[in-house]
Amino acid sequence: MRLDVVTIFPEYLAALDVSLVGKAAKSGLLDVHLHDLREWTHDRHRTVDDTPYGGGAGMVMKPEPWGLALDAIAPVDGPAQPRLIVPTPAGRPFTQELAYELAAEPWLAFACGRYEGIDARVASYAGERMRVDEVSIGDYVLNGGEVAVLVMVEAVARLLPGVIGNPESLAEESHSGDGLLEYPVYTKPPSWRGYDVPEVLLSGNHGLIADWHHEESVRRTAERRPDLLAAWGDVLAAKDDSDA
Numbered sequence: 001m002r003l004d005v006v007t008i009f010p011e012y013l014a015a016l017d018v019s020l021v022g023k024a025a026k027s028g029l030l031d032v033h034l035h036d037l038r039e040w041t042h043d044r045h046r047t048v049d050d051t052p053y054g055g056g057a058g059m060v061m062k063p064e065p066w067g068l069a070l071d072a073i074a075p076v077d078g079p080a081q082p083r084l085i086v087p088t089p090a091g092r093p094f095t096q097e098l099a100y101e102l103a104a105e106p107w108l109a110f111a112c113g114r115y116e117g118i119d120a121r122v123a124s125y126a127g128e129r130m131r132v133d134e135v136s137i138g139d140y141v142l143n144g145g146e147v148a149v150l151v152m153v154e155a156v157a158r159l160l161p162g163v164i165g166n167p168e169s170l171a172e173e174s175h176s177g178d179g180l181l182e183y184p185v186y187t188k189p190p191s192w193r194g195y196d197v198p199e200v201l202l203s204g205n206h207g208l209i210a211d212w213h214h215e216e217s218v219r220r221t222a223e224r225r226p227d228l229l230a231a232w233g234d235v236l237a238a239k240d241d242s243d244a
């Protein structure tokens with residue numbers, strides 16, 4: 001997979017060279033290209049923002065540098081186009097499902113906005129030749145898109161074959177598809193500062209352990225994410241109807 005990231009703070013994305021994503025990049029599973037948006041400015045101050053039409057606080061990122069950046073990275077007459085991901089508080093939710101979808105793409109480009117966002121015409125212009133998704137990583141407000149890109153790149157990269165050591169672990173994770181949160185995990189020692197590992201996990205009885213895992217997942221989901229449990233209940237009800 002090729003990844004292009006355009007930002008006015010390329011140093012923010014240095015984290016992509018670390019750990020899992022860094023390993024994927026070094027092993028050729030990921031081909032990461034970082035770009036400084038100011039490369040595509042031509043005034044003395046390398047200006048990337050201006051005041052918003054319609055008034056309002058803050059500044060908006062000018063469309064011209066973004067248009068030049070997109071044309072340089074993904075030429076109009078090029079053999080392929082990337083899927084463009086634009087982090088924004090006003091975007092569609094980033095979910096594990098979307099992470100799997102993006103992991104199947106051969107080429108992703110990420111546009112990191114700052115200020116109050118990017119001139120809306122940039123997404124329209126890009127949309128003429130590539131799929132554009134405006135994506136939110138959660139209902140809270142960041143100062144820019146860089147952190148959101150780090151989140152999404154990590155969530156996507158770990159799904160690529162060969163990136164993480166134990167692919168089976170992907171199936172058991174929270175949000176991995178059964179709709180429940182992950183059960184609590186333990187390792188040695190069996191007793192630590194007065195806290196003991198649940199007996200069942202030391203029993204070697206795989207059936208009881210599986211039951212305990214499921215019960216703990218349901219308990220945690222009911223406690224922390226009742227919204228997921230409601231959805232899970234609907235799935236079960238639909239399954240019962242179809243089995244009836």
Ligand SMILES: COc1ccc(Cn2ccc3ccc(-c4cc(N)[nH]n4)cc32)cc1
Nearest residue numbers: 087088089113114137138140142143144145
């Ligand atoms: C109109 O309201 C605002 C508009 C933009 C901003 C700052 N900002 C600029 C670019 C940018 C990209 C992503 C995000 C973001 C994404 C999520 N889930 N939270 N925050 C924030 C971003 C603040 C507020």
